[in-house]
Amino acid sequence: MKKLLSLLSLTVVLASCGGGNGGDPSALPQPHSPVIADPGAISVPELTRDVTKLSVTSPDGNAFKLSLTGPDAALFSISGDGSIRFAIPPNFLAPADADKDNTYQVTAVADDSYSTPSKLALSIKVTSCPTCHVANKSAHVTTDDTTFVDENVIASFEFPAQMQQDKVKFTLTGAFANTTNWNNLEYNNATLAPIAARIGDASVTTCEIGGGGCDAPTGSITINNVTITKDSITFLMSGGNGGPDVGAQVLYTPPGSSVSQVLGTYNPNSCGDPVLKGDQHYVNFDTSGLIGEKVQIKIFDNASSGCGFVAFDHFYQTDKPRGANAGVLTKPLAPVKVTVEGDVTFQKMIPFASFENPVDMVAKRGWVGTGVFASPTATSWQGTTGTDANAARVGDKAISTCEIGGPGTPCDSPTGTLTSPAFKVTDAYFNFLMHGGGAGKKVGMRIMDTLGNVLLSYSPDSCGPSFIQNDDDWTHIDVSALNTAYIKAQLFDEEASGCGFVSTDQWYQSANAWNPSGKGKDGGKVTLTPEATAKLGFNVTVTADAFTQVIGDFDDAVAAAQVWTATGDFANPANADAWKGVSGGARVGARAVSTCEMNGNSKGCDASTGTLTSPLFTVDASRPFLNFLMSGGNANGTVGLKVLDASGSVLATYAPNSCGQSSIKDDGNWVTIDLTAQAGKQAKVQIFDNESGGCGFVSFDHVYMGAVRKK
Numbered sequence: 231m232k233k234l235l236s237l238l239s240l241t242v243v244l245a246s247c248g249g250g251n252g253g254d255p256s257a258l259p260q261p262h263s264p265v266i267a268d269p270g271a272i273s274v275p276e277l278t279r280d281v282t283k284l285s286v287t288s289p290d291g292n293a294f295k296l297s298l299t300g301p302d303a304a305l306f307s308i309s310g311d312g313s314i315r316f317a318i319p320p321n322f323l324a325p326a327d328a329d330k331d332n333t334y335q336v337t338a339v340a341d342d343s344y345s346t347p348s349k350l351a352l353s354i355k356v357t358s359c360p361t362c363h364v365a366n367k368s369a370h371v372t373t374d375d376t377t378f379v380d381e382n383v384i385a386s387f388e389f390p391a392q393m394q395q396d397k398v399k400f401t402l403t404g405a406f407a408n409t410t411n412w413n414n415l416e417y418n419n420a421t422l423a424p425i426a427a428r429i430g431d432a433s434v435t436t437c438e439i440g441g442g443g444c445d446a447p448t449g450s451i452t453i454n455n456v457t458i459t460k461d462s463i464t465f466l467m468s469g470g471n472g473g474p475d476v477g478a479q480v481l482y483t484p485p486g487s488s489v490s491q492v493l494g495t496y497n498p499n500s501c502g503d504p505v506l507k508g509d510q511h512y513v514n515f516d517t518s519g520l521i522g523e524k525v526q527i528k529i530f531d532n533a534s535s536g537c538g539f540v541a542f543d544h545f546y547q548t549d550k551p552r553g554a555n556a557g558v559l560t561k562p563l564a565p566v567k568v569t570v571e572g573d574v575t576f577q578k579m580i581p582f583a584s585f586e587n588p589v590d591m592v593a594k595r596g597w598v599g600t601g602v603f604a605s606p607t608a609t610s611w612q613g614t615t616g617t618d619a620n621a622a623r624v625g626d627k628a629i630s631t632c633e634i635g636g637p638g639t640p641c642d643s644p645t646g647t648l649t650s651p652a653f654k655v656t657d658a659y660f661n662f663l664m665h666g667g668g669a670g671k672k673v674g675m676r677i678m679d680t681l682g683n684v685l686l687s688y689s690p691d692s693c694g695p696s697f698i699q700n701d702d703d704w705t706h707i708d709v710s711a712l713n714t715a716y717i718k719a720q721l722f723d724e725e726a727s728g729c730g731f732v733s734t735d736q737w738y739q740s741a742n743a744w745n746p747s748g749k750g751k752d753g754g755k756v757t758l759t760p761e762a763t764a765k766l767g768f769n770v771t772v773t774a775d776a777f778t779q780v781i782g783d784f785d786d787a788v789a790a791a792q793v794w795t796a797t798g799d800f801a802n803p804a805n806a807d808a809w810k811g812v813s814g815g816a817r818v819g820a821r822a823v824s825t826c827e828m829n830g831n832s833k834g835c836d837a838s839t840g841t842l843t844s845p846l847f848t849v850d851a852s853r854p855f856l857n858f859l860m861s862g863g864n865a866n867g868t869v870g871l872k873v874l875d876a877s878g879s880v881l882a883t884y885a886p887n888s889c890g891q892s893s894i895k896d897d898g899n900w901v902t903i904d905l906t907a908q909a910g911k912q913a914k915v916q917i918f919d920n921e922s923g924g925c926g927f928v929s930f931d932h933v934y935m936g937a938v939r940k941k
Contacts, residue, residue, distance in 0.1 A: 262289035264340035266350040275359035276322035277380060284312035284338055284350075292342040300336040300351075301328040304395040307388075308338065314352075317389035319380060322358040332356040370427035370508045371466065376548040377429065382460065384527065384545040385453050387412065387434050393451070404449020404531075409440035427466065427506040433543035436531045437469070437504035444504060445538035450530040452481075453545070458525060461518040461594075462551035468511045469540040472499030475533035476540045480515055481526040482561050490526060491573055496556035501537035502890025510898035511541075512553025516581065518590065519560040554896070560584055563625030568663065569701050569746040570624060575738055580653055580719060583662075583737035585611065586627050601646020602634045602723075610634065611648075614641075614696045615733060621697035628663070628735035631673075631723040632696030641696055642730035649720040650737075652680045652771060657739040658710040660719070664751070665703045668693045668729030675734070676720040677707060677756055679765045681774050685717070688753035693729040701747035708743070708755035714816075715766045760785075760820065769816035770859065770897050772932075776818065779853055779935040781844050781915055784809065785819040790842075798840020798919075799829060813929050816894040822859070822931035825869075825919045826892040835892060836926035844915040846876060850935065851909035857940035861888045861899045862928040868921035869928040873903060876912045881905070889925035900941040 267285040274281055288294055296308045305326055308314050320326060320334075327334040334354040341347040368377075376382055385400075387393070390410040393400045406412065412434045426433065437444040463480065470476035477497040481490040494515050503511070517525075531540045558581040562573065576584075582595045588606035591597040599606065613630030615621040617637055621628065629648075632641035660677070667673040667690040674689035688707060709717075723732050744750070758766075764785060765777065784790050787803035787810075796803075803809060811824030812835075826835040856873060863869040865887035873882040882903050891899075905913065919928050 261292070261342075261345040263345040263348045264288045264292075264294045264342055266338055266340055266348050268350060269352075271355075272352060273355045273357055274320075275357050277319045277359060279315045279319050281306065281314040281316060281354055284308075284314065286312050286340050288342055290342075290344070292344055294340045294342040297339045297341070298336045299339060302326075302334040303336050304392045305334065306336055307391075314338075317392040318383075318386070320356045321380060322356055325356070367431070368427075368429045370425065371429060371506075371512070372509055373429065374548075374550055376550055377544070377546060382546045382548060384456055384463070384547065385451075386430050386544055387542075388430050388432055399454055401452040401454060402449070405436060405439045405442065405447040406449040406451050408449075411440045425505065425507055427508050427511065427543075429466070429544035433466065433506050433541065435469070435505050435539060435541035437539035437541070445536060446534050448531050448534055448538070450528055450532075453527040456525050456527055458517045458520040458523050458547070460521075460547035461516065461549045462514045462547065463517050463527065463545060464512065464514040464548050464551050464553070465542060465545040466506050466511045467496065467498050467513050467540065467542040468500045468503040468506050469537070470498040470533075471501045471537035472497055473533070473537075476531050476538065477529075478513075478542070478556075479528045479530070480517070480559055481528060482520075482523065483526075484562070491562060492577065493520075493525070493559040493561065494557035494577060498540065499895070502888070504539055504541060506541050506543060509553070513556050514551035514553055515556050516551070516558040517547075518594070519558070519582070519584075519586070523561060558582055560586075565624050567620075567622035567700055568624060568698070568704070570736075571661070571740060571742065571744045574740050575624070575736065578657060578739040580650055580737040580739070583650065583719075584625050585629055585735060586625050596651030598649045599646065602631060602644040603646040603648040613731075613733070615698070618695070618697055620695070620699070622663070622700055622703070623698060624663070624736040628698055628733060629721070630666075630697050630731065630733040632666075632731035632733070642728060643726045645723050645726055645730075647720055647722045647724075649678075650718050652716045652718055654769075655709050655712040655715050655717060655739070657741050658708065658713075659740050659743045660707045660709050660737070661740050661744040662705055662737040663698045663703050663735045664690050664705045664732065665692050665698045666690055666696060666729070666732035667725070671729050672722070672724040673730065673732035674722060675705075675707070675753065676722060677709065677712075678718045678720055679762070680716055680718060680767065680772060681765055681777070682718075683762065683765055685712070685758070685762055686754055686756045690732065690751065696731050697733045698735060702749040704744050704746065704750040705753045706743035706745065706750065707753040709739075711756050711758050712766070714768045716771050717766075764819040767818050769895070770818060770900070772818055775936045775938060776857070776932065776934055776940075778937075779847075779850070781847060781856075781933040781935065782842075783819050784823050784931055785821050787821075787823075793845060795843040796840065799825070799833070799838040800840040800842050804829070811892075811927075811929070813893040813931070816859070816896050816899065818859070818932035822894055822929060824862075824893050824927065824929035826862070826927035826929070836924060837922045838927070839919050839922055841916055841918045843874075844933070846912045846914050847935070848912055849905045849908040849910065851906070853935045853937050854904060854906040854909055855936045855939050856903040856905055856915070856933070857936045858901055858933040859894045859899050859931045860884065860886050860901050860928065861891045861894050862886050862925070863921070864889045864925040866921075869919045869926065870917075871901075871930070872916045872918065873905065874914050874916055875908070876914075881908065881913065886928065891929075892927055893929045894931060902939045902941045904939075905935075
C-alpha cells in the first residue's frame, strides 16, 4: 500500500509541473508581441519628408523589424528607430495617395519573429503650405537654388523600393530590379562611406550593389516620360573607363514611331571612383533644343568585368548646369534635298550648329557674331535659303549671307563672322554643308584654337547659286591631329564683291568623311606645328589667360631642365619625353609630366623621386592666382607642389589625393592657389615627389599665374 501511494504522489507532482505531451499549452509562458504606441492624428505640411517617429518596444526585449504595408506604403520609408518619411516630398496640389485626397493610409508592422506581429493603422494627412520648401541636404557636393525644387527633380534615388513599384515612371532591369540595396558600398564600407558624395540621404553605386562584388552586378534604370522644361539635365556620375557599357543616355521616340533614338550618351571615365566624390562628378546634357519634348533617361551598367560599375545621383532639370557637358541634344531634323549620316549627324553635332535658333545661339549659347551675324532675329541668317524653294538644308533653317538682311538686299556686300563656343574634338572628321564663294574669295570655314589662332582655313569655290544645293555640298576637314583638343569653328564672309557670299548648315563630327554623292568637297587636313600645339588644351580647356604669364609648360623636358632646377630623377633628362611617364591623357601643349614610369619606366611607377624648382617670379597684383594641373599621391604630403618665398620659406603647399589616377584626366585636375597676399613680392614654385612607395607618383602640367581662378 505504501508503494502504491508513492507512485500516486509522483504522478500528482508531475501533473502539477505540466510535464509530458499531455500538458495544457495555454499554461506555457507566451511571447509578447511588440508594442507600437499610437501617435494619434498625424498631419504634415506639403513639401516636407519627415512624418513621425513611432515608439516601438518589445516586452520580452526581443529585436524586431519594422515595415509598412497598405495602399500608400510605397510612398514612405520606415527606419529601424521608427522614423517614417515620405520617399518624395508630397505636393498638396498633386496628391500621390491611392484615392487622391491628400490623406495617406499605411499600416506599421513590428515583427520579432517569435510572437504575432503587431500592426497599427496610420492615417497621414498632408496640408497645404505655400511657404514650405524641401530641405537642402547634401554631402561633399555644392548645390544651388534649383537643385531641390520639386518640379525640377527627375529622380533622387532615395527609396529604391518605391521606384521598383512605380512601373509607369521607371523600368528596371538586372540588379536594380532584384535588390533595393543600391548603395551597399557607400554605407557598408567604413573606409569609403565618409567620402561618398550625395544629394539627399543616398546615392547609388553598382560596385557591390546587393553585396555582389564590384564589377559583376549589371542592370539599368529607365526613367520614362520626362518632359523637358529647362535648358539642362544635370546629374552626378562616376565609374567606368570611358567605354560604351557604363553610363547614361537620353532617348527620344519620334511621334508615330515605337523605336527610340539615342540623342546623347555619357560614359564616365573614372574607374578609381566607385562612389561619387564631389563636384568633379557633376555632368550635364544641354536640352535647350528639346524644351516641351518628352524623353527617356536610361542609366546602365552592362559591364561585368574591369571598371564595370557606375555611381550616380540626383537627375534634375535646371537652367544653371553644373560640371562637364556631355552633349548638346537635339531631336533628329528632317533633311531637305540632302542625305544625312543617320543619328551621328545629330548626336555628334557641334553645340547648336543646326542653326535652328539664331537668337538663342548668340544670347545664351556662347556663339559670337560680328557684322551681319550680330544681334540676330529668328530668321535673319537665312538669306536666300529661306526664300528659294530649291535651297537644301537639314531641319527648318540654314545660313546664307546672300540677302541676309532680307529679300532685295545686296547678295555680295554683307560681311561678318560667326564663331562657335569651344568644343572637344572626338572624331577624325568635321563634316558640314557649304556652298558659295569663288577663287580667292574670303568666305568659308576656319578651324581655330580657343585663343583664336587659325589652325586651318577652307574656302569653297562654287559661287552660285547662293544656297546649298545637294549632297555635293557636303564638306569634310580631317581634324584627327586635334584628337581630344578643345577648338572653335568659325564661319566667315569677309568678301564684299562678286561671289562674296557663303551658305552653310549642320556642323558635326564623325569617324567618316561624309560624302554620300561621291562628289563632296575635301576641306583639307589640320597639321600642327609645335607653336600651334603649345596653345591647345587636350582634354582640358584653356583661354588666353593661361598663356600670359607661364611659369612652366613642360612641353620639352630638356628645355625645362635648363630653366628649372632639377634634382633626383628629374635631373639630366635624356630627351624631350623623359618626364612624360604615363601622362598624356590630358595636357596643355605637347606634353605633361608624370613620375609614374618616367625616364623610360626605369624605376616603375612609384620609385622615382626628385624635385623641380622654378626661377623666381614676381606676383602681379592683377594676376595673383597660381593655376596648375596636378594629380596623384594620397594627400600625405610626400608628393605635390610648394610655393616658396625668395628665402625658400614655404608659403603654401598642395598635396593631391588621386592615387588611382597616374595621369591628369580633365578639367577636374586644375588647382588654384591664391597669392594675393604676396603681390609685388617674389616667389618660386617647387614640385616634389619624395615618395618611393605606394602612391608615390605625381602628374602635372602648365603652371601659370592668372587673372582668374581656374578652380
